Amino acid sequence: MSGYDGGKRGLRRDLLDMRAQLPAGEIRAAGAVLARRALALPELAGAGTVAAYVSVGREPSTHALLDQLHAAGVRVLLPVLLPDNDLDWAPYDGAESLVRAARGLREPAGPRLGPRSVTEADAMLLPGLAVDRRGMRLGRGGGSYDRVLERLEQAGVRPAKVVLLYDAEVLAEVPAEEHDRPVDVAVTPGGVHRFAVPSPPSSPAV
Ligand SMILES: Nc1nc2c(c(=O)[nH]1)N(C=O)[C@@H](CNc1ccc(C(=O)N[C@@H](CCC(=O)O)C(=O)O)cc1)CN2
């Protein structure tokens, strides 16, 4: 890692330590309640294609959510990590179609659709370690989702962006750099947090 990151690295360590200390019961319970809350969001309820991810380790579980979206006939795209940390995408075709991959990840075994295919998503679930009041998200530091968010912006599409976290990971402020882009919603076991979308400069009244 290079350069000044505004304190992201130390904060990531603290947040991962906090996850390591979460009671097993809280971790187990989180997946079901997150799936219920996320599926109730209008942004997800109306989505034909959702870009998601397969949770690993102590991340809030996405397994129930993936299976419920899939069962409902939603097209679910999952990331495939490329050697430069960029993301390719492939469809989710049920838990048995996932294979073990680098860095403890589980990835879809099916055909890869190319990094640009993420621009077809109506909604996107993002992993993260924390979010702040502005919706600025702290990720693991690979810059994978920074690139995805830039790609969406360049394609001129605005899928609803939803980060899944534990309650204590919604913070007042996380360090943000020039390349960081906000998410719209954070879903935690305790509730749904919506962030204001900065409005464009207002045009003069007529
Ligand atoms: N579930 C999940 N999938 C994801 C991400 C993620 O954060 N979570 N990514 C987000 O960009 C991309 C992969 N990037 C990753 C970057 C770092 C590590 C990582 O630090 N892994 C640890 C071991 C895993 C653990 O148990 O925590 C390691 O390599 O030491 C994993 C994935 C795409 N898929």
Ligand SMILES: Nc1ncnc2c1ncn2[C@@H]1O[C@H](COP(=O)(O)OP(=O)(O)OP(=O)(O)O)[C@@H](O)[C@H]1O
């Ligand atoms: N659009 C981009 N293209 C290429 N590299 C980028 C882009 N945006 C950010 N990066 C690089 O990625 C690295 C990690 O950025 P950052 O610390 O913000 O990651 P993060 O947002 O926490 O992680 P992630 O995006 O994987 O969730 C930085 O070195 C940054 O310069």
